[in-house]
Amino acid sequence: MGDVGEVTDATVVRAVLAGDVERYGVLVRRYRDRYARYAARMLGSLDAAEDAVQDAFIRAFDQLAQCRDPDKFSGWLFLILRNRCFAERRRERRASRSLEPRDDAVASVDRPDGAVEQADWTGALERALGQLTPEQRDVFVLKHVEGLAYDEIARMTGASVASLKMRMHRAYDRLRELLKEHV
Amino acid sequence: MSEAFHPLVKQLLDGEITLAELPPELRTEGAAALRLLAAVDRTPVSLPTTLDRRVMAEVRRRGAAPLLRRAWRRLVEPREIEVRLRIRPWVAWAGALAAAAVVALLVTRLPTLQRDGRSVHVATRDSVYVRFVLYAPGAQRVAVAGTFNQWDRDAAPLMPAGTSGVWTTTLALPIGQHQYAFVVDGERWVADPAAPGVSDGFGRRNSLVAVMAQGAHTL
Numbered sequence: 001m002g003d004v005g006e007v008t009d010a011t012v013v014r015a016v017l018a019g020d021v022e023r024y025g026v027l028v029r030r031y032r033d034r035y036a037r038y039a040a041r042m043l044g045s046l047d048a049a050e051d052a053v054q055d056a057f058i059r060a061f062d063q064l065a066q067c068r069d070p071d072k073f074s075g076w077l078f079l080i081l082r083n084r085c086f087a088e089r090r091r092e093r094r095a096s097r098s099l100e101p102r103d104d105a106v107a108s109v110d111r112p113d114g115a116v117e118q119a120d121w122t123g124a125l126e127r128a129l130g131q132l133t134p135e136q137r138d139v140f141v142l143k144h145v146e147g148l149a150y151d152e153i154a155r156m157t158g159a160s161v162a163s164l165k166m167r168m169h170r171a172y173d174r175l176r177e178l179l180k181e182h183v
Numbered sequence: 184m185s186e187a188f189h190p191l192v193k194q195l196l197d198g199e200i201t202l203a204e205l206p207p208e209l210r211t212e213g214a215a216a217l218r219l220l221a222a223v224d225r226t227p228v229s230l231p232t233t234l235d236r237r238v239m240a241e242v243r244r245r246g247a248a249p250l251l252r253r254a255w256r257r258l259v260e261p262r263e264i265e266v267r268l269r270i271r272p273w274v275a276w277a278g279a280l281a282a283a284a285v286v287a288l289l290v291t292r293l294p295t296l297q298r299d300g301r302s303v304h305v306a307t308r309d310s311v312y313v314r315f316v317l318y319a320p321g322a323q324r325v326a327v328a329g330t331f332n333q334w335d336r337d338a339a340p341l342m343p344a345g346t347s348g349v350w351t352t353t354l355a356l357p358i359g360q361h362q363y364a365f366v367v368d369g370e371r372w373v374a375d376p377a378a379p380g381v382s383d384g385f386g387r388r389n390s391l392v393a394v395m396a397q398g399a400h401t402l
Contacts, residue, residue, distance in 0.1 A: 037225075058241050
């Protein structure tokens with residue numbers, strides 16, 4: 001890992017484009033875990049996150065010549081991963097459309113005295129997040145898991161702050177509906 | 184009970200106000216809402232290093248394909264080149280350049296490049312001269328960057344044609360499809376709004392030029 005922090009992304013990208021394919025490993029090591037938490041929270045599974053990150057790296061390699069600002073490789077990679085997560089979420093939603101609503105799983109954490117343990121809360125919230133739209137879940141994860149401000153998310157995603165807030169506020173209301181026994 | 188949080192509670196969740204700043208009648212709702220955020224799992228996630236090996240194995244496999252294509256290209260005969268000129272009006276670029284711009288591509292059969300000591304690409308049997316023209320009055324410097332020069336914004340500067348605001352350069356591009364954009368004053372990326380392009384992943388567009396044995400044209 002010692003060499004990983006010494007070379008800029010742009011240098012590595014240009015080397016790969018010039019034919020030094022092995023240098024791509026520097027980028028893989030550098031960013032393997034950077035967005036793993038985002039992918040895991042978006043997809044609700046570590047296995048799915050691993051698949052998504054792997055696919056994103058391979059897709060980024062295929063399209064590396066389109067990376068206009070190699071210094072911003074990490075942001076570009078994130079957008080590829082984000083699109084991959086969106087596609088996976090939409091596919092899952094289509095596949096589960098015929099299934100019964102999963103609100104019962106969320107309600108099951110309720111306690112007679114209302115004192116829900118933190119772990120139960122976390123599990124309930126995780127299940128509720130799974131029922132948001134990909135766009136709502138995306139902004140929730142970026143803001144409240146990754147700790148980014150709206151303007152930072154806007155720069156990363158290209159969306160306006162106003163539209164991000166609208167998605168987030170709809171997410172809040174949906175979560176309240178899903179967790180109404182607790183909120 | 185309404186399913187929606189009060190707008191002020193949403194501001195609280197956004198971190199724009201504190202619980203103490205909520206009206207007293209909203210503080211119970213606000214406190215309950217904050218419990219929701221307290222349940223967010225922010226535990227870091229690490230992926231196994233085996234992922235590196237899987238990615239690199241696939242990358243090596245895919246990286247080999249272009250080499251085969253390049254080898255095949257070297258086997259083919261020299262190509263006839265014809266002249267084509269295409270000019271596209273540069274319109275409505277949000278006032279960024281405060282002027283219209285034009286990009287043109289010129290492919291010529293037997294060009295001789297003179298660039299006052301500047302290093303230039305030399306066309307081979309597998310490349311075609313393409314002239315890039317940008318109308319950008321007021322610009323201090325203009326360059327063209329693309330997949331043919333690894334998006335190096337300093338590799339291919341355009342020269343001003345007098346004081347007309349027209350900037351030009353001629354490059355030898357390999358046969359194939361290339362993405363490009365102009366770089367004005369070292370930082371402003373300018374694509375051709377009249378030509379379909381491809382997204383660069385950041386919400387901007389790259390223009391496309393197809394360089395063929397018979398000539399070149401924007402896509």
